[in-house]
Amino acid sequence: MSEIPGSGRPRGAAGSPLAGRVAVVTGAARGVGAALARRLSDAGMLVALIGREEATLRRAADSLPGRSLCVETDVTDRDALHRAAHEISGALGPASVVVANAGIATGGPFVHTPADLWQRVIDVNLTGSANTARAFLPQLINTRGYFLQIASTAAFGSSPLMSAYCASKAGVESFALALRGEVEPDGVGVGIAYLHWTGTDMITGADDHPVLRALRRNQPRFARKVHTTAEVSAWLASGITRRARHIYAPPWLRWCQPLRPAFPALVSRLARQELRRQPPSRLTAGVLGAGGRADFDTYRTATHPPPPERP
Template sequence: MRDIFDVSGRRSATGAPLCGRVAVVTGAARGVGEALARRLSDAGMLVALLGREEETLRRAAASLPNPSICVEADVTDHTALEGAARQVENALGPASVVVANAGIAAGGPFIHTATDLWQRVVDVNLVGSANTARAFLPQLAHTRGYFLQIASTAAFGAAPMMSAYCASKAGAESFAQALRGEVEPDGITVGIAYLHWTGTDMIAGIDEHPVLQALRRHQPRFARRVHSPAQVADWLATGITERTHHIYAPPWLRWCQPLRPLFPAVVARITRRELRKRSRAELAADVEVLGAGGRADWNSYRSARP
């Protein structure tokens, strides 16, 4: 689907189809979310940055070239997101673009991962995306807008030691596919973005993660490349402008779609060899939340619990 934005959702004849419209990006404090907020602001959009790290969000919002706001909100809290949606509409106007980007990851054996940590990953990545859609769909119906679900190649082939992340990203992809058919009659387009190795703090310790390291080592050289958040944001912004159903970052990922039935067996074969090299005690010690953003969310969640 290659329609270009204008105020009614039809093809735009202008050279700046996003200019003056409102975008909402969750997980916007750092990484891809922050880079995409900047890229959309550069394109003339009014951007609302949503996330858990209020001070980091404020700094990111203050550095954008166009008017923006930041809202501290937990995407797993539906009431908080409803309030955020009202705040965005009152401050900037109804959203034309909503990007469900918020996500965290935890690595380690399923049996040794705390139940609440495993649940938290699924809640942020999957339930949080659904909550984001629920809160902003009325605005997107008004603007005939675009909802973008950030997925991952983790949905292509589930990796051991990453069960919550892979399950949640596969679920988020399925959610977006189901939602697409429901909201098309309202003029809303739903896109899914597939991200590969991206240079965020989530993969900063990849060399210490046995499964991720093995998977990357066995990929072709071009597939091992780590792309900067700014480059990924450029690909995402192009897809948003064109209202595409699928965005691939990097673009060559589109050719992997027909091969997806093969990936689970390939991933299992590679990781099986790697896991056999390590003792159960070593694997149990690898349970951790990946990245500064994930740790900030996890620490905030734990501190808020009674």
């Protein structure tokens, strides 16, 4: 854990209802997590950044205008998360906002995806979110705070070549909906954020797969637009301020909710057309994005250490 001293409340944060409160963001080393940490810090919050890449995490924290904390933690490690929650509370105070953002993705045919990679996506995205909630719920109950689960339009309709990611995002949506009913009597709000195409290295990796690239290309022009992490973090921060039950990034996604029953058939039809041109046997599988690769490389090193050298 590394505390970053700040100059206090940033200029312009005086009127924010978030000012002076503590926020925890997982997966905060890069992408949406780092951008949201900055947005919350700009609003006057004390921000704890949780992630796997210590050097990248520290750079993200160093860039924040207010007081912050780095905690290098794997969200799949329950004991480590509980220790992180205790340390954050001791250093900054109990959390009022917790954002379960940590996530990785793999692209490619299920049959070619190594079992441990497929499982890792589920462990980080779904189980990691539950672990995050379990570690911080006592603090959120104490502060009558707000838990935000980052989901995706992948929960609307599963895409071929992304079975683990889509399963995990459908799972976190269901988890958050169930959790909401349980903790509302304690004064804790639970929000679900649906992210569409966002300008992170995960999207770059997805565009390397011809089928996934074709699925995006066949969407309407407004729907295939890639939004910056700055735009997405602004939508998320606005929803956090309002303790919104649902946050849509971009906002027009709210109108897609009634159409969700039609999405699986539509996605499957488009995918079948492209898979006839690119049979799954010709496609490879792998982690999407630098953050996901860093996580999986660290995980593989920890679980499959190299054999000791012989003297």
